[in-house]
Structures are given as structure tokens and as C-alpha cells.
Amino acid sequence: MKTIGHFINGEICTNNDRTQAVYNPTTGQAEKEVLLASKELVEQAITYAQAAYPAWRNTPAIKRARVMFRYKELLEKNAEKICQLIGEEHGKIAHDAMGELQRGIENVEYACGAPELLKGEHSKNVGPNIDSWSEFQPLGVVAGITPFNFPAMVPLWMFPMAIVCGNCFILKPSERDPSAALFIADLLKQAGLPDGVMNVVNGDKVAVDTLLSDARIKAVSFVGSTPIAEYIYTQANANGKRVQALGGAKNHAIVMPDADVDNAVNQLLGAAFGSSGERCMALSVVVAVGDAVANLLVEKLATGMSDLKVGAFSDSSNDFGPVITKQHQEKVEGYIESAEKQGATVVVDGRNPKVKGYEDGFYVGGTLLDNVTADMSSYKEEIFGPVLQVIRVKTMQEAMDLIDAHEYGNGTCIFTRDGEAARYFSDHIQVGMVGINVPLPVPVAYHSFGGWKRSLFGDLHAYGPDSVRFYTKRKTITQRWPSAGVREGIEFSMPTMN
Numbered sequence: 001m002k003t004i005g006h007f008i009n010g011e012i013c014t015n016n017d018r019t020q021a022v023y024n025p026t027t028g029q030a031e032k033e034v035l036l037a038s039k040e041l042v043e044q045a046i047t048y049a050q051a052a053y054p055a056w057r058n059t060p061a062i063k064r065a066r067v068m069f070r071y072k073e074l075l076e077k078n079a080e081k082i083c084q085l086i087g088e089e090h091g092k093i094a095h096d097a098m099g100e101l102q103r104g105i106e107n108v109e110y111a112c113g114a115p116e117l118l119k120g121e122h123s124k125n126v127g128p129n130i131d132s133w134s135e136f137q138p139l140g141v142v143a144g145i146t147p148f149n150f151p152a153m154v155p156l157w158m159f160p161m162a163i164v165c166g167n168c169f170i171l172k173p174s175e176r177d178p179s180a181a182l183f184i185a186d187l188l189k190q191a192g193l194p195d196g197v198m199n200v201v202n203g204d205k206v207a208v209d210t211l212l213s214d215a216r217i218k219a220v221s222f223v224g225s226t227p228i229a230e231y232i233y234t235q236a237n238a239n240g241k242r243v244q245a246l247g248g249a250k251n252h253a254i255v256m257p258d259a260d261v262d263n264a265v266n267q268l269l270g271a272a273f274g275s276s277g278e279r280c281m282a283l284s285v286v287v288a289v290g291d292a293v294a295n296l297l298v299e300k301l302a303t304g305m306s307d308l309k310v311g312a313f314s315d316s317s318n319d320f321g322p323v324i325t326k327q328h329q330e331k332v333e334g335y336i337e338s339a340e341k342q343g344a345t346v347v348v349d350g351r352n353p354k355v356k357g358y359e360d361g362f363y364v365g366g367t368l369l370d371n372v373t374a375d376m377s378s379y380k381e382e383i384f385g386p387v388l389q390v391i392r393v394k395t396m397q398e399a400m401d402l403i404d405a406h407e408y409g410n411g412t413c414i415f416t417r418d419g420e421a422a423r424y425f426s427d428h429i430q431v432g433m434v435g436i437n438v439p440l441p442v443p444v445a446y447h448s449f450g451g452w453k454r455s456l457f458g459d460l461h462a463y464g465p466d467s468v469r470f471y472t473k474r475k476t477i478t479q480r481w482p483s484a485g486v487r488e489g490i491e492f493s494m495p496t497m498n
Contacts, residue, residue, distance in 0.1 A: 001030075001031065001032060003019070004022065004179055004182065006202055007185045007199060007200040008048060009048040009052075009196045010196065012186075013041070016035040016036065016037060018036040018038070020033065022178070022179075023326075024089065025089075025361060026321060029360065034175050035202055036204050036207070037206065037207045042206075042210040045170055045201050046214055046216050048196040048199060049199055050140070051196055052168050052195065052196030053140055053168045056167075056197050057166045057167075061115045061118050062115050065164060067193050068111045070191040071108055072105060072108045072112065074190055074191055075101070075105050075108065076105065079101055081183065085177075086101075086177070088179070088313070089176065089177030089178070090176075090321075094313060104154075107445045108160045110445040110446050111160040111164040112164075120133060120134050120136055121134045127495070128480075129480050129481065129482065130479070133476070134477075135476075137166070137472060137473055137475050139218040139219050139242070140167060140168070140216070140218045141169075141170065141216050141217055142169055142220070142221070142471060143172065143211045143220050144162070144220075145172045145208060145211070145221070146158070146222075147174055147224045148174035149278040149280070151173060155181050157221075162221075163188075163193070163198060165472050166472075168196065168198070170211060171200045172200075172202070172208060175202055175203065176324055185198055185199075185200045212236045212241070217241060218242065219243070220242075220243050220244075220245075221245075222244070223245075226248040226382075226455070228247075229245035229246060229456075230454075232245045233245040233458060243458050244450075244456075244470055245458055246455065247454055247457065248408055248410070250379075250406050251285065252287050252403045252413075253439055254287045254413070255289065256416040257290050257292065260417065264297070264437075265304055267437075267438075267439040268301065268388065269308070271283035271440050272388040273319060273386045276310075277386040277387060278323060278385065280410060280455075282384075284383060284389060285379065286388065286389070286390045287403070288391070288392050288393070289395065289396055289398075294392045301347075301368055302347050302348055302368055306348075310365050312358055320386060323363075323364055323385055323386075324362065325362060328362070329362040332383055335385070336349070336350070336367055336369070336387060339372060339378035339379075340369075342377070342378075344369045344370065344372045344373075344376060344389070345369065347370050349365075349367060350364050350365030350367035365386065366388070367386060368388050369389045369390065380407075408454055409431040409454075410452075410456075411433040411434075411435070411441055412434055413437070413438055415437055432452040432455065448461035448462060448465055449463055
């Protein structure tokens, strides 16, 4: 069985005792094991990062950016290998894994603009012979804690910008699928990054708590479930760290009576079932305005779902693969069962699908639930699986009130031909990312990603312009060089321009 170690100070490190099995969800078998870092090993990684920081901080931004340019090329050249690792440990179909990686590479492309992004601001003669300017300086050693569902993309949301801003980075990826993170970290070394600037420690709560408590870690980025996001935010914040913690979601799509239903159905199927619904932007609830459009939607969704293929990651004709673990498979199926018991109609039942040759894999087929209500557990909680629920309402305002009442506010969308309705929706809905006839409104790399309410803890969103602000601190310098021979008098009042 292959053992997966850590990447510390430019080398693979395997000096650890505790291990955890890494399953291939396609087969249901434990095919690898990952070493779990001790507190001492995490502290050692931080020590190496801190030692590398002074030289990296003083490296010109253009030279840091050149590393990212080379890194982008290496990611593209090794794309198939990265996607293979994602498939083996996550189960994501090859075409979906390639889409994930491309989204990550786009964040590297944005980081290549560091010389422009870090220029700062300058004002001459803010007072008599007085100039003032702002600089954006790095924080020091920062950390990222990332989830299983995007083992390459979410780390690439974080460390390229953190590093190009002059910081050193400690990544703690998910222990369920760690190999992709280790591989892309090694590519950074090949791109010319000095040892110690980028480190990967695999681990569990021991590693996480060490990162949250160590005073040398200046900022923490996190993506995962809301309970853990809240824990990360509370603990890191209490220890004086800057924190951005992205949590869970319950993403709704309103379908208006005037919508292009055939187009909406195609968009909903991809947004609900892509990556087995294991996306924080997965569209898991359809809010149909009026029974007429609801009946038509359910009929057409059920017809479209009859062609969906669930299976092995290596077969690109499959639409989506397994969920991440046996326990998660049982959890998703439990939500389907609870919805049925609470009065929902199971239109398409994805429990216990038969995948020939992979009978032990962690599969859940596409599931469609109708007549769901807001008091059901399947609606209130994040399922994180290939389950699409339909709620019926009478008006658009009722649909918006339903969305606004939910504790999560990550993403939402509306399907309509009415520009006035779309504009009202986008202006007033209490959700961080909004789509108009776009079911997965994931911002591009030069905007920023983040939800509202209990989908985000912290003030700054992920990647894009907010990442520059998150991974730097502003310093403002004001200077005056008095003319030779001029002695100025004592001033006791607050300086002004009057």
C-alpha cells in the first residue's frame, strides 16, 4: 500500500507514526494510507516557512510573478496526472476534474499580475513639501485548510496569491484525497520556488489546531462545512489571526412561469448532479413559482435524469462518479429516506444504483424529490450529494422570502425572461453570489468568491481582488524633507490643510 507523506522545506517527509486509510471511492477499497502530522511536525514546517520568509518577502514582485508564470505551464503540462490523482481519491469524472483544474489555473494566471496588483498608491504634496503613499506588505507565514471536494482548485484559490504577495504558506489539505495537493506543491518547486516558501502537512484536528494556535501563523483561509468554518473562525480569531472561513450552502434556483423550461432543465441537471452534488455551489433546490411550471419541470427533470450515468471516474462517458466515503453515501441516502418519511415525493430514486464492475463503490444515483417543504431536514441541512429537491410556491416574493429565511446564503439563481424580475431579484436577494439564467454563478478569477450569512465567516471573500487585501497589510508612509536652513516652529494642534 502506498504511503502519502508531507511536503516540507522542499522535500517529501515521512517521519511520522499515525496513519489513515485513503479510499478509492470508485472501488470502495483502501488503496493508500496518509501520514497524519503531529503537533511537532506542523511546528517544524512553520519554522522552515518562517526561515524562508525574509528572503522571499524581499524578492521583487516581478521575480515572484515569474515563478507563477512557470508554474502555470507546469500545471498545464501535468494536467492529466493531476486529474488522475483527483479521480483515484475523490472519484470525480475526468472531464469534471479537468474543469476543476482549469478553474485553479485561472487563479494562478491572476496571481501572475502581482507587480500591478501590489503597486500601492501615491499622493504628492498632500501638504507643503509632504508626500504620502501606501504599500501592501506581506503578513508572514499564512495557512490554508482545504476540503475534499476540490483537492486541486481550492488550494489554488489560496497559495498562489498568498505566495506571490510575499508570504510563506502552510497547506493542510483534506486527508481523504491528499495526493493532488502534494503533487502541485512539488510542481511549484520545479517552477523555481525556494524551499520553505510552500509546505504541505497532511493531518487531522491535531494539525488544524496547531495552525490555529501557533502565534507564527498570521492568517488562516478555510473552505468546508459551516460548523467547522465557525470553529476555525472563532479559534483563529481568538488567537489574533486574520481569518476567512467559507462554510456550507443551500443553493436555490427560482423558476418563473415565463422561463425557458427546456433550457432551465438542462442547466439544473448539470448544476445539481455535477461532481455528485459535492460542490458548495451545487444547485440543490428548485423553487417553482406556480403548479403549472412545477408540474412541467418535474416531468422534464425526471425524463432528463433517465439518461444520467453514474460510474467510474476513468470513463468520461459517465456524468458523475461516487461520493467520497461509505459514511457519506449512507448520510445522503438517509436524507432521501427522511424526506420521504416527512411527506416528500420521491420522483426519481437514486439509492442503491448498480454500477457493473464497481459494486463496492460509494455510489448514489441522481435523485429527484417533489413536494418538499421548508420544515424538512433534507431542506434545512446541506446534503452534499446528487439530490435535487422541488419546492412549490405561488409568487416570486414567496420564493425570495424562502431563500432569505435560510441560514445559508452562498449562491442562488433565477430562470426568467423578465428583465424587471431579474433586476429586482439580484438587487434584493440576501445571497452573496447570484445568477440570472446561470445556475452556477461562480465568479471568475479576477472577481472574488464568497457567500453571505452562515456561508462565510470573515470580511473578505476568496481569491480575486479580495485575496490581495487578505494576504497583505497596508502601510501608509508620510514624509517631508524641509528646505535647507528652514527651521519650523512647534505645532500643538492637529495638522490640517487649512
